[in-house]
Amino acid sequence: MSRPSDHIDSKPVDVDAKIVNPNLGVVGWLRWFWRQLTSMRTALLLLLLLAIAAVPGSLVPQRSSDPNGVSQYFVDHKDTAPILDQFQMFDVYSSAWFSAIYLLLFISLIGCVLPRTKHHIEALQAQPPVTPANLVRLPAYAKISVSGKSAEEVLEAARVVLKADRYRVARYDRAAGGKGKLKSEAAITVSAERGYMRETGNLIFHFALVGVLIAVGFGGGFGFAGQRAIYEGQAFTNSLIAFDSFNPGRFFDSSTLPPYTIQLDKFTAVYEEKNSNAIGQPVDFTADVTTQIKGEEPQKQTIKVNEPLRIAGTDVYLLGNGYAPTVTVRDPEGNVIFTDSVNFLPQDKNLTSLGVIKLPDGLAEQVGLIGFFYPTVSEGHSGAFFSMYPDLIDPRLTLDVYAGDLGLDEGIPRSVYALDTEDMTKLAGRKAPQKSLEFSIGDTVELPNGLGTVTFDGVKRFVSLDIHRDPTQGWVLVFALSALGGLLISLFVPRRRMWVSVTENADGSVTAECAGLARGDDPTLEGAVIALKDKLERALGLTRD
Amino acid sequence: MTDTLSQYSVLALYSAMAIYAIAFVLFTLDLAKGASDDSSAVGEAKKVVVVPERRKLARVAMALTVIGFLLQLAATLMRGFAASRVPWANMYEFAMTGTLIIVGVFLLVNLKWDMKFLGSFVTGLVLLLLGLAATRYYVEIVPLPPALQSYWLVIHVFVATLATGFFALGFALSLMQLLQTKRENAAAAKEKTRLGFLTRLPDSVQLENYAYRLIIIGFVLWTFTLIAGAIWAEKAWGRYWGWDTKEVWTFIIWTIYAGYIHARSTRGWRGSRSAWLAMVGFAAVMFNFTVVNIFFKGLHAYSGL
Numbered sequence: 136m137s138r139p140s141d142h143i144d145s146k147p148v149d150v151d152a153k154i155v156n157p158n159l160g161v162v163g164w165l166r167w168f169w170r171q172l173t174s175m176r177t178a179l180l181l182l183l184l185l186a187i188a189a190v191p192g193s194l195v196p197q198r199s200s201d202p203n204g205v206s207q208y209f210v211d212h213k214d215t216a217p218i219l220d221q222f223q224m225f226d227v228y229s230s231a232w233f234s235a236i237y238l239l240l241f242i243s244l245i246g247c248v249l250p251r252t253k254h255h256i257e258a259l260q261a262q263p264p265v266t267p268a269n270l271v272r273l274p275a276y277a278k279i280s281v282s283g284k285s286a287e288e289v290l291e292a293a294r295v296v297l298k299a300d301r302y303r304v305a306r307y308d309r310a311a312g313g314k315g316k317l318k319s320e321a322a323i324t325v326s327a328e329r330g331y332m333r334e335t336g337n338l339i340f341h342f343a344l345v346g347v348l349i350a351v352g353f354g355g356g357f358g359f360a361g362q363r364a365i366y367e368g369q370a371f372t373n374s375l376i377a378f379d380s381f382n383p384g385r386f387f388d389s390s391t392l393p394p395y396t397i398q399l400d401k402f403t404a405v406y407e408e409k410n411s412n413a414i415g416q417p418v419d420f421t422a423d424v425t426t427q428i429k430g431e432e433p434q435k436q437t438i439k440v441n442e443p444l445r446i447a448g449t450d451v452y453l454l455g456n457g458y459a460p461t462v463t464v465r466d467p468e469g470n471v472i473f474t475d476s477v478n479f480l481p482q483d484k485n486l487t488s489l490g491v492i493k494l495p496d497g498l499a500e501q502v503g504l505i506g507f508f509y510p511t512v513s514e515g516h517s518g519a520f521f522s523m524y525p526d527l528i529d530p531r532l533t534l535d536v537y538a539g540d541l542g543l544d545e546g547i548p549r550s551v552y553a554l555d556t557e558d559m560t561k562l563a564g565r566k567a568p569q570k571s572l573e574f575s576i577g578d579t580v581e582l583p584n585g586l587g588t589v590t591f592d593g594v595k596r597f598v599s600l601d602i603h604r605d606p607t608q609g610w611v612l613v614f615a616l617s618a619l620g621g622l623l624i625s626l627f628v629p630r631r632r633m634w635v636s637v638t639e640n641a642d643g644s645v646t647a648e649c650a651g652l653a654r655g656d657d658p659t660l661e662g663a664v665i666a667l668k669d670k671l672e673r674a675l676g677l678t679r680d
Numbered sequence: 681m682t683d684t685l686s687q688y689s690v691l692a693l694y695s696a697m698a699i700y701a702i703a704f705v706l707f708t709l710d711l712a713k714g715a716s717d718d719s720s721a722v723g724e725a726k727k728v729v730v731v732p733e734r735r736k737l738a739r740v741a742m743a744l745t746v747i748g749f750l751l752q753l754a755a756t757l758m759r760g761f762a763a764s765r766v767p768w769a770n771m772y773e774f775a776m777t778g779t780l781i782i783v784g785v786f787l788l789v790n791l792k793w794d795m796k797f798l799g800s801f802v803t804g805l806v807l808l809l810l811g812l813a814a815t816r817y818y819v820e821i822v823p824l825p826p827a828l829q830s831y832w833l834v835i836h837v838f839v840a841t842l843a844t845g846f847f848a849l850g851f852a853l854s855l856m857q858l859l860q861t862k863r864e865n866a867a868a869a870k871e872k873t874r875l876g877f878l879t880r881l882p883d884s885v886q887l888e889n890y891a892y893r894l895i896i897i898g899f900v901l902w903t904f905t906l907i908a909g910a911i912w913a914e915k916a917w918g919r920y921w922g923w924d925t926k927e928v929w930t931f932i933i934w935t936i937y938a939g940y941i942h943a944r945s946t947r948g949w950r951g952s953r954s955a956w957l958a959m960v961g962f963a964a965v966m967f968n969f970t971v972v973n974i975f976f977k978g979l980h981a982y983s984g985l
């Protein structure tokens with residue numbers, strides 16, 4: 136079968152004799168190394184090593200799936216985190232050592248599968264092997280005696296039965312020979328083999344795995360993933376600058392971003408109201424959007440959590456949502472210097488949300504507002520507010536006020552969700568001269584020091600969308616399903632050889648021997664030989680149906 | 681309505697557990713009888729008397745397991761109807777459906793091969809998991825969060841639990857295989873062991889063959905689980921694979937069992953070594969189901985606890 140030499144079906148070879156030979160030479164050593172790498176034992180070891188190597192990634196947060204967890208880990212474990220980082224423990228699945236294991240595994244796999252493919256193609260064209268002399272010794276055996284039929288007739292019946300069972304059949308005749316115990320009588324035989332698909336399936340499985348690996352590797356290179364939060368009424372244009380964050384693949388070309396816009400018309404969240412064990416648990420999120428591909432008519436569509444929007448080769452996912460309070464700021468003369476809805480990031484399941492408003496121009500000083508939004512406000516024992524329900528029942532907004540330098544003028548990019556208060560003075564809030572500003576919808580509150588006024592006009596919903604393109608994910612699926620199909624065939628199609636040997640007895644009757652040999656695991660071998668015997672008997676009219 | 685139904689479900693589940701407990705005792709007595717047959721130097725005549733009685737114990741235990749299974753099936757269905765969805769959306773329900781499937785696979789396999797000797801293990805494991813679920817993981821019925829509202833919940837999770845059922849039996853058979861090997865070696869060396877109860881069981885090679893056949897079914901189902909999970913993850917989370925903790929462990933389990941299948945066709949690894957791998961694989965399945973669900977952070981945080 137051209138399997139590795141330590142495969143259970145291969146004949147043991149005395150490899151050790153070669154290893155101790157000191158005159159291997161470079162080619163010899165390379166060949167020895169290659170044979171080691173492509174041996175079953177090495178493949179097995181690499182597989183198990185891969186399983187073990189994957190474990191740390193589930194124990195330590197990973198940058199790819201949980202970047203905030205990694206930052207937190209560095210805070211919590213000041214001493215050990217940098218050491219772990221040296222060993223790429225926060226990027227396990229792209230680390231040098233993890234990659235080394237799976238690359239070696241795949242090289243070993245290819246090195247094993249290629250010669251097998253060659254061998255299999257040859258086997259597909261070859262005749263079944265010559266019938267063994269002594270069928271009794273085979274693992275499954277049955278014998279019948281026939282009278283009134285010639286040996287040729289019996290053999291032809293056997294050939295037809297085997298053909299009908301989709302065996303590949305060849306005829307071998309044997310003259311009498313041997314001496315003593317090894318003496319064998321003249322016999323006419325058929326040799327049959329079936330289940331070539333088993334090896335075909337096995338090869339498909341392994342090639343498909345290589346396909347998965349390649350498709351995954353390429354997909355990461357040519358695709359991109361970007362995030363953008365938009366509030367109701369806001370539109371997003373699919374271009375590089377419009378994203379809040381953007382992760383391009385290595386070979387990604389930003390000019391290939393398909394031009395389209397997505398406008399959020401309405402976001403609806405439904406929360407459980409009846410079931411007392413689940414009050415406030417989200418039951419449904421629906422984003423109604425209007426999309427427009429450049430040069431085409433606008434279209435109304437919806438995005439839900441399990442129903443992404445597929446548009447122009449990209450996939451748009453609804454991954455988060457929250458509240459965006461609409462705030463208007465006026466200077467002391469009453470001129471509007473700021474009016475917009477600002478996305479506040481949810482902090483808990485009842486959507487207590489944190490947000491920042493920066494006012495670099497228009498007031499006497501630069502002002503930063505940072506505060507909380509509570510969709511349904513409630514007051515704790517300590518007097519602190521919290522939200523007790525995620526829907527808008529009694530919305531409240533509180534804002535702390537800072538004045539000074541927002542740090543925007545140096546041209547350093549700053550997060551819109553964070554306020555750097557290092558060069559600022561706190562004017563309102565805890566430990567400040569004045570309490571936080573507090574608003575219900577429609578309220579206008581004066582800023583400290585007569586800087587101006589702030590009005591809480593209303594609340595909108597915002598959604599965070601993930602926009603992806605992975606050009607090879609279809610291929611990954613095709614290869615994965617091929618692997619599954621190959622696996623099914625390779626594990627459940629029995630491969631076996633069958634022989635029928637017919638001899639003429641002295642009294643003119645005929646003896647037919649049936650025997651089978653499994654290649655690989657085959658629990659049905661014995662049953663198959665008995666079935667062959669029964670069918671043969673039926674074909675010869677020895678038993679009634 | 682929902683409340684009454686879910687209360688009946690709990691009642692049915694506790695009844696099923698009581699019956700499994702009796703079945704467990706009988707299965708174990710049955711195994712132990714095998715031991716006494718072997719260790720006491722009984723004559724042929726006496727053995728003939730013992731055999732039918734032994735069978736009777738196992739048969740009663742088997743009948744009880746069927747009754748327990750039906751009660752648990754009723755409990756699971758009622759839970760599902762009470763919640764108007766599939767009964768596997770949190771830890772408690774996973775445990776309930778998962779153990780139901782383990783028992784179901786056990787009964788199914790017994791139609792083909794006589795595996796009553798695994799009864800102790802199956803009822804014991806199921807009792808342990810159900811006990812843990814009922815006392816520690818019980819949660820009231822709550823609606824499905826948006827991320828779980830998908831037909832993939834039906835397919836992906838069900839096939840995963842089905843695979844677990846096959847792996848569980850594979851584990852038990854591999855354990856028996858190891859013990860049997862030990863007994864056979866001792867017998868060959870004419871040493872005494874306390875494993876006499878295994879005499880009546882199939883020999884270690886036969887046990888290994890059974891284990892292998894069940895595990896490859898589990899492996900195919902697990903491969904499907906992995907693919908189905910990836911398809912669902914793409915729809916719900918926007919990527920088909922992201923090394924989330926549960927994904928990592930699903931991958932690890934797949935790799936271990938792939939190793940097991942290779943080990944069986946590697947010279948020097950067939951036999952006890954591959955049996956160890958089958959056991960490590962199932963340990964990882966159990967770890968994935970319990971520890972990863974409860975203590976690990978990740979997107980698959982649906983234990984409901």
